[in-house]
Structure formats: C-alpha cells, structure tokens
Amino acid sequence: MSHRLVQGITALFLSEVFVFLPSLWLLLYLIRLRLRTANKARRAALFEELGHSKQNGKRVVGFFHPYCNAGGGGERVLWTAIASMQRTELNVLSVVYSGDTDATKEEIIAKVKARFDISLDPSLLHFVFLRSRRLVEDSAWPRFTLLGQSLGSMYLAWESMTQLVPDLYIDTMGYAFTFHVVSLLCRIPVGAYVHYPTISTDMLARVKSRTEWHTNRNDVTSSAILSSFKLLYYRLFMYYYALSLQTANFLMVNSSWTKNHVDSILQHSDVLIDALHWLPPLNVVKFLTSRNAPRTARIVYPPCDTREMAQFQLTPRKRIVLSVAQFRPEKDHRAQLQAFALLLKQHPEYIKNDDQRVKLVLVGGSRNEGDEKRISELRKLAKNLDIEANVEFVINASYPDVLDWLSKASIGLSTMVDEHFGINVVEFMAAGVIPVAHASGGPLKDIVVPFNGERTGFHAKSKEEFASAMETVLSLSPEEELAMRWRARAWAVQRFSEEEFERGWTESGWRDWLSHQ
Template sequence: MANIFAFFVFGLSWILFAQFLSALLIVWVILRVYSHHLRSSNLVRRSTLLAELGHSHNTKRIVGFFHPYCNAGGGGERVLWTAIAAIQRTDPDVVSVVYSGDTEASKESIISKVKARFAITLDPVLLHFVFLQSRWLVEDSTWPRFTLLGQSIGSMYLAWESMTKLIPDLFIDTMGYAFTFHIVAQLGQIPIGAYVHYPTISTDMLARVKSRKQWHTNAGHISSSATLSRLKLIYYRLFMYYYVLSLRTASFVMVNSSWTKNHVDSILQYNDPLIDAIHMIPPLVGLKLFTSQNAPAAARIVYPPCDTREMSSFSLMPRQRIILSVAQFRPEKDHQAQLNAFHRLIELHPEYIQNSHNRVKLILVGGSRNDSDAKRLSELQKVAKDLGIDPYVEFVVNASYPTVLSWLSKASVGLSTMVDEHFGINIVEFMAAGVIPVAHASGGPLQDIIVPFNGERTGFHARTLDEFAGALHTVLSLPTEEELAMRWRARAWAVQRFSEEEFERGWNQSGWRTWALGSTSSR
C-alpha cells in the first residue's frame, strides 16, 4: 500500500512539474511573440521620429536614457545632460532619447532649463523626449509601505510603457531603476547600460536592519521590534536577490565613486544560498529563468561632471560669513541635521549672531521636486523656527543656475550632512568655487573628494553634531593666510579631478559606443 501511495505521489509530482513547464513555455512564447510585435511596429515609430527631427535617412543610431525626473535640476541630471551633450559633439549620427515623466514640461522648456541650470547647450535636432504618463508609480508617496518593492514594480511598468512607445538601439538607466532591465531585455532585446549613483539596496542596509538601527530607511517602529526586524530582513534579502539579478542583466555598469563601486561590485558577486535554494522551487524558479546571468566583470568609476570652469574664476577672498548647503530637499540629504549643527554652533559660539559684523547665516539652496519635497521643506522651516534660528536661516528653493553660482561665489563654508553620500557633486562645486567643505565622514566625500592635496587639508569631515559644529567653527575662525591656502587647495583638487572633461573621457571609455553602434535588434 505504501508503495502504491509513493508511486501516486511521484506521478502526481511529475504531472504538476510538467504542467508548470508547459505554463512556463507558454509564457515564454507569449513574451517572444509580443516582443516581435513591438520590435516590428517599432520600425515605423523609429522612422517617424527621425523624420520629425529632420533626418531623411534611417542610418541614425538611437540611445535611450531612462530618467523619469530629467527636469529636476540635481546632480544626477547634470550627469544625464553632460553625457548627452558629449554624445552630440562626438557622435552626430546618434540621436539621444530621454524617457521622462515630466509631462507638464515641453522639449523646449526642458532644454531651456538645462541651459539656465547647468549652462549646457543641447542640439534639439539630436534630442527627443518620450513622455511617460505613469511616473506616479515610482513616487515614494504612492508606496507608503514596501516602498522599495513598490517603486521597483512601478519602474517595470514605466519600462513597459517606454518600450511600447520607442525601442532604442541601446538603453541606459541613469537614475537607478535597475528592475527596468528585465522588461527591456525581454521586450526590446537590446543591450543595456547603467550609470549607478547609489545602489537601490546594499549590504549596509541589510546590516542596519539586522542590528535594528533606526534610519531613514528603517523606521523606529520596525527597529524597536525584533519580530518586525526579522520580517524586514527577509524582505530585504529577497529584494537584494532580485536586485542582483537585475544588475547582472546590464552589459556595462558605470558608477560615480569608489564607495558606489565597492558596493556594486560586491552586489554583482552577492550570493544568498538560502534564497537561491528557495528559487529552485516552482513557480519561483521561473523568475530566475527569465533573467540574464551575464554580469559585467566590474563597475567602472566615472566621476560625475562639475562645471569647474566658471566656478574656479570666483575670487577666493574675501568671503561672506555664510554657511551654504546645496542639495535637493530629499530625506537622505538630512537637512534637519544641518539645522541642528548650525543651532549647536550658535549655542557654543553665540558671538556668531550677537555681533552684526561677525554674524553667520545658514543658506539652504535646494530643489523641490514634488509634494513630498514641499511638505518636507515646510517641516524644515518649522524646525528652524522651533530652534529659534530662523532669523539666521534662509531657504532658496528651485534656484536658477546663476543664483546658485552667486551663492557659491560668496559663501565661506559648504555643509553636507548626508550619511553615505554616494558621491557629492555639491561638495565638488563647493571646492571648485573656493568654498571650504564640511561633510559627513562617509561615502564619496570621505574616499574621493575631501582628501589631502599635496599632503594638506582640502576640507573637513564630521560624524556627530558636536563634530560638525566644531568643524564649522574651525573654518570660520581660520587665520587669513591659512584660510586662503585651504581654499586654493580645495579648488586645485576639484578642477584637476572632477571637471566635465574628465567625465566625458570616462564616459567615452565606458563602452557605450560599442554597444550602441553594434546593435541592430531594434531596427
């Protein structure tokens, strides 16, 4: 009897497994048919686009840039527009297409803003925008819970929308939406590249959840609960597993700093035996079968561009007693820590507000992208008022490029409190402008930017509130000769290492041209 039962179970298992394989085969066939349909109809869309841009022949190559917030005006957008401007100069047979969710803007207004914000001139004949209607799916406000998962699934839908409107010859994600790679690979069947500013998830994030450390990505009610922390750790391990599969789909990966490279390289080599074993069980095995395992050998560092030419012309001395912050009003930038550090500075050194000739101001220049940023900005203004420092704090929102330059030309100290800042273009801008930086002792500012030049300081690092206040006081009280020398060293290092020319050199050596000019799948 037992043998009969075992035989029955064995037979039923094989039947279920065969049904699973059949279902998987059907899904694969459907994907192939749908992909063929999209790529066939793409020939018409491609020809129509080139004709609209005034290109009478179809020999142009199309490089697609996935950047849903291309009109935001931050450091990531500078990377995007500098890359496209470089392509337009060196490869006039390439048309750049930006997949953007800025549906309220026009092509002309975006180009004008790029000119005003970054002093970058773009050729409209070699640039096209595919406007996406579903950007709300990647808004953090859309996903108050399971934000990483929700935004990643939302980005996959955006990638599908992108491919239905236009399939390029090469797809490059410049915002960090790696989960789009699966959709593009399956439907577009084209090579994929990535410029990673910051890994969506990292081993550091897993470690913080495991150690139950409260963070902006690990809320207090979770870190205080052992059960919730264990559940979140499982969630993060699963998410990391799929993020690894996503990055391995890319043909080449560029990163913006040593910190990001170390994390991305470790992610590409990441292995979770338990999660891997779980994915040997149907139907989860199907998720792995539909992903590429051809991981790039290693990420390549291409430091972001900084327009050091104009900034390096600013006079080093004298400078006004201004502490300057230049950062979008996003949670990870931790503007509240800046307010707290400034408040601590005043507590320890009240002379900075008591004497009119010695008075210090904190100026926070930043972009507000959406309602969440606007709400955060309002909360920061309330914090400044509650701390009693609002008379000495000014918020400058969505400033034009000339306005940002004006503040950089007269500030004394540049402040950045973000922990694990992946790079820090704002800090490079401080240094190029002759502003002495004070930044958190982590990430790019620690490893790549605020490093000794000719064996001497170019700025300061800090971790605690008192360390930030102490560093700010040190800069504000430097002897004139030492202050001038440090400003000069900071500028010399920034201009030498982080110019637009250096970025373009690294970008052109990344291999994008090989993949763009060698692909024929979407034509």
C-alpha cells in the first residue's frame, strides 16, 4: 500500500471522527431533548388517566409486544409478568406498546381473562397503540423478510417512544433491533425476554448446506449463486443481530435451547465483517452500538397454569390426538395431518370401528389473513388425504374451551422443529395428556424428559416416527397409560408452574435496572 493511499485513508477517518461524529451526537442530543421535553406532558397525562394524582416514587415499565392480543404462549408470558408486577410492585405502572388497534383496553383485558384466566388491574396498565404494525408482518416483506421486519420494528420502536418513553424498556416478542432506537434516543435501560432467536447458527448451517426449509425455499437451495448470496446476507444479519442483543442490559430466555443459541450469538464474531467495521462509515455503526453486554442469558421457563390442569382426571380419556398451536408456518400443521393420515392408513380400524375411532383436533389462534389462508390450505390437505371426517379445526378458542379439550384428549401432538420452548407441550403434560413432540429444541432438552428415570412422553422426527409414537400410546395397557400420564403431570407441575416463572422473573434483574435508572 502506497504512502499516499495510507495518508488518504487516515485523512478520511480523521475527518469523519472530527466532523461527522460531533454532528451526529448533536443531532442525537436534540432528538433526546425533544423526546424528554414532550414526555413530561405525556407522562403527566398517563398518571392522570389512570387515576394517580401524584407521580411520587412511581415508575413506568414499557413492554414492546405488537401482537399482545394474539393469545399464544408469548402472550401468556407477557400477561403473567405484568400481573405478577401488579401484585408485588404497586409503584410500577405497566405500559404495553401494541399494534392491536382493532381492540380497546377493556377488550384486551377481557380476552386475557377469558384466554388465560389472568386478572389485570386497569389502574396499573396502559396501552400505547401503534399504527404501523404492518411493517413487522412477513407479508409486507416478501423478499429479505428478516431485514425488512427488523427495520420495520425499529420504526415501530420510534413510533412507541414518540408517544411515551418509559423508565425501563422490555421487549417480550423478539424485536432486538428496537434496542438501538430506545437505547440511543432515550438513554434508558433495555431488557428482553427472548422466546426464539431471530436468526441462529442452525439457519446459517441450512443455507450453507443448501437444505430446503420454510425459511430456505427450493429456488434458493437449487442455485449455488443464490445460496451464496443468501449466506452472505445471513452472515451480515447475524452480525448486526449480535450487536443488537449486546445492547441489552439483561436478557431472559425460555429454554436451554434458546439460551445456548443466545449465548453463542452474544459471543459471535465474523472476522471479515468485523474488519470492515474499522473502516468508515461502518466504524460509526460499531461505535454507536458498542455496549457492555451481558455475556450470558438467564433461563426463566414460561408459565403454565398447571394448578387447574392438574385437577383433571387422568382416566378415562377419549381417543383424541390434540394439537394446540397458533396457525403459524413454523408450527408445521401439515406434518401433523400427514402423520395422522399415515396412522389411519396403517390402522384402518381407527376409522371404521366406533369404539376404536381416533380423532385429530387442531386448536389454534388465527392472527391475520396469512393465518386464515393457511387454515384454508390445511382443510384442503385434510380432504385430499381423505381424513377430513377424522379431523376437527377449533379456531380462536376461549380458555375454558382449550381446557375442556385438554381434559379429555389422550395424545398431545407438536411437530414444530426447534421449538424454542413448547408451552403447549407443558400444558399437555400438566393436563395428563401424553405428548408426542418433535425431537428438537425445548421439548427434547427441557420438557419431555425422564422423571424418576422413566418416560414422560415420546419424541419423533419423521411422519413415520410420529405415526409410530401415536400408535404406541394408543396401544398402552391401562396400567402403563395411567403411570405415564401421572409422571408427565408430576414433572410439569414441579418444573413449569406460574410460581416458578414469577420467581425467575423477579430474580432476572429488571428491578435493579429500574432502580438504577
């Protein structure tokens, strides 16, 4: 490299440091000042609306959860955490940043009670409704979906902070890129409860090996050029996702699987991309996002209302195979229908004989048009597989209805690959339903594990293995069946209760950062 070129690069770097950075810091300062000034009035209005005449000693914790009214396992975590804080932290007001503009505060609270049997105090809860939630929907980004949704979440965080800046910000849905917006512009502590890493080393490996998946389509896997470009895209995204997680002051995760991935991402490095960030203008990005990051995440298992489910009779049970999962693509309901069809094909007596008839019931939430389209396609698949008469769809069921199905089913079916935790599997076990879950993620490492050295359920990967596992459960002797149901329940109640979650949430460190702020 010539001496003149070195001088040129040095001059460019110094000009950026001494001219651009001060201008950027001035802009950030002015934005912060404007947010802080406007927030005083908004904060006063919030306290008045909730009936708190004085703000003395009261703090505001903001929860970023654009789909808070969806009714899934992630929402149970959100509402259980808020309900716990309402009981123990009377000086804390909870604010939920939600995109559910089609519902009122009262309707959301009523749905939380109906779906989860969780009671919330309206005087300690406020909603900030966001108009731009479409920016984080996968349908808005048919290409470069991860990048698009992440950029969309950053705008959504900006919309949130312009309406109200809390004293502590907690993301409970997995939008790590929002940390930069909140941290840089509001200078408040940031934490998260991570259900599932946005990108993982497994995803990188699938692209590298050109393995077809719901996140890696056939038109990409069949092309070496497209696969190379996608691998570069994923490497860049992983790099910035790691920077995002490193911005958090504390991190909670829901399982051993998620912890292993998040801890790995916190330590992630890419020599080539890191080297590029020493050069302008990328060095500014690196400088602004550098933080003293948590080096590990803390496991806080999600809550399950095991108390009521544990009261269900273990026998007799109906010959029902039950699925409880939102109709999202990663839940892989198609695999459930295919495995069930194979079971019926191998055992036609499960169709013809009334006393042996087996039924598959798919209970799940539908969030939007995309989910509705998937449900329609699943109905068509059931018809094409000639199992329509043995399959029932239950959409957006109330909590009592879900409990009713759990109280009478024999088998709980979960086919999602790398399920981050699997609260539906815990519910199966607490209710005495024998689980048949995919041999990966939380169900493999944390949930469907031996209790006192004996089985609590079954794992499978292929449709053949799922069909075989379901047949094994249906063929158990009454004594074996009762013993397995009891073991599954005992383990679930002991390990995954609401009390265990609340203890872990309290010990996660969020209160320390709120006090620090």
